[in-house]
Amino acid sequence: LMSPDTPTLALVTGCIAVLQAIAFTCAWALNRNAPGLRFWTLSSLLTGCSLLLVLGRQSIDSTLLTRWIPTLFTWAAVLLLNIGTTVFRGQKPALKWPLLCCIPSLAGYLWFGWATDQQWLRPIFYSAPIVLFLALTAREWFSEQRVGLRLAAYFGGVTAVLYALSFVFRAGTIATHRGAPEPFGEGTAQVLLFSNTILWLLCWTYNALLLVNQWNNLQKVHLYDAQLLAQQSLAKAESQLALRERELLSERAQRQRELLLRDLHDGIGGMTANLVLLASMGQGKDESSERHELMHHIEHLAIDCNREVRLLMDVLEKGPVDWHQFLQEVHQHAAHLAAGHGFSLSWKVTGTPPEQALNDAAARLSLLRCLKEAISNLARHSQARRASIRVRFFKNYFCITVRDDGIGLQNEPMVDYGGRGLPNMRRRCEELLGRVTLRCNSGTALRFIIPVPVSLHPIAKKPLFSNLANEDGEFQMTR
Secondary structure, three states: OOOOOHHHHHHHHHHHHHHHHHHHHHHHHHOOOOOOHHHHHHHHHHHHHHHHHHHHHHOOOOHHHHHHHHHHHHHHHHHHHHHHHHHHOOOOOOOHHHHHHHHHHHHHHHHHHHHOOOHHHHHHHHHHHHHHHHHHHHHHHHOOOOOOOHHHHHHHHHHHHHHHHHHHHHHHHHHHHOOOOOOOOOOHHHHHHHHHHHHHHHHHHHHHHHHHHHHHHHHHHHHHHHHHHHHHHHHHHHHHHHHHHHHHHHHHHHHHHHHHHHHHHHHHHHHHHHHHHHHHHHHHHOOOHHHHHHHHHHHHHHHHHHHHHHHHHHHHHHOOEOHHHHHHHHHHHHHHHHHHHOOEEEEEEEOOOOOOOEOOHHHHHHHHHHHHHHHHHHHHHOOOOEEEEEEEEOOOEEEEEEEEOOOOOOOOOOEOHHHOEHHHHHHHHHHOOOEEEEEOOOOEEEEEEEEOOOOOOOOOOOOOOOEOOOOOOOOEOOO
16 A cells, blocks of 8 residues: 655645635625634635645745744634634633743744754644644634534534644654654654644535534524514504503593583583573563563573583593493483473383493484483473383494383474474484484384494494384394
8 A cells, every 4th residue: 555645645735725715715705794704714824825835845945934934824823713713702812821822832943943953842832832722712612502503613623623633643743753843754643734634624614614604594593583573672662652642642632621621611601600690680670571481581591501511511521431321321311301291211221231431422422412302302292101211232233212102293393492303313313323213103202223332423324224123123233
C-alpha cells in the first residue's frame, strides 16, 4: 500500500480552504443579518491564506512569509472562529484572559523557532492557542439550548474537539520523537494533521451553513409569533377602544338625558304647572259659566300637558327598563283607570318575556303611549263593565290584547284631544315594525302585535304577517 503523499494532502487542503472561503463569503453576502457569520467569513479567509502561504514554502525561501505570518493567520482564524460562535449565541466575547494566555505561547514559539535548536518543542507552543480557542468554541456550542439549533451546535462542538485533539496528538508525537516540525515531512503526525484539517474544513462548512439556515427558520418563527402577538395586541386595543367609545357614547347619552330632563322640568314642566295654577285661580274669581267652562278646559289641557312632560321625564330618567317593570307600569295605569271609571279589569301575562331589556327609550315611549291610549279610550268611551288585558310572549314577537264588553265604536270614534286615535296607534305600531287590529263584536278588541327586540323606525315598512289571528286567538308573525 502506498502511503499518503503529504504535499498532495497539503495542496488538497489549501484548495478546500479556498473553496470554503468562497462559500463563506457568498453565505455572508446573502445573510448579512446572521450574527457571527462575518467573523466566520474572516476566519475562513485567513485559514485559506495561511494554507496557501504554507504551500509556498516549497518554492519560496522566506521564514517570515511562509512560517511566522501563516502562524499568526492561523491563530487569528481560530480567534475569529470563537468570536463568531459567541456572537452567534447572542453572548459578548470575553477575550481578555484567552489573549493573555496566548502571550507565553507566542514567546515560546518565537524562542524555539529562532533562538534555539530545540525546534521539536515549537509545535507545543504553536498548538496551544489553537487548542485553547477551539476548546472555548466547543464550550459555546455545547451551551446552545435554542430549539432548532441544538443538534447542529452539538455537531460543531464535537468537530471542534476532534480537531483540537489532532493538534495535541501532532504536538505530542513530535515532542516525543523529537522530530522536525516540517509540514511536508514524512510521518503519521503530518498526514493526520492535514487529513483532520480537510475533515474539519468540510464539516465546519456544512455545519456553519446548516446553523445559518436553522437560524433563518428560527427568525421566521419569531417573526410570525411577533406578528401574531401584534395582531392580538391590536385586536385587544381595538376592543378596548370600542368599549371606551361605547362608554363615551353612554356617558354622552346620559348627559344629554340629564340636560333634557332639567330643561323639561325647569321649562315646560314649570309653565304647565303655572298654567294649572292660573286656571284654578281664574275659576275662583269669576262665576261666569262660560268663563268657568273655558278655565275648566284650560285646566284639563294643562294637566294633560303636565302628564305628558312627566311621562317623557320618567322614560328618559329610567334608562333601560326590563319587561317586568314595563308591564307593571302598564298594569298600574290600567288598574287606576278601571278603579276611577267603575269597571272590573282582568290582567294576564303568558309566555316568557325577552331577557333583553327595553333599551330604546323612544321605542319604549311610543309603545307605552300606544297602550295607554288604548286603555284610556276604553275607560272614557266604551261604557264597559268588564275589561281584560292579555299579554302573550312568543319567540320573535309579543301580542297585547285589550278587550271590553262596551258599546264598541258605533257611536264614538276613537279620537281624543289633539286628534289622536286609532290611526295614530296604527302609525306608532308601524314605526315599531308591528301592527294593530280592531274588532267590534260584542264590545271592542284591540290587538297589538310587536316584534322583539322593540326598536323605533320612523320610516318603517309594514312587516309581513302570515296570520294576524286564527280561531283560537293565536298569532304568528314572520319578519
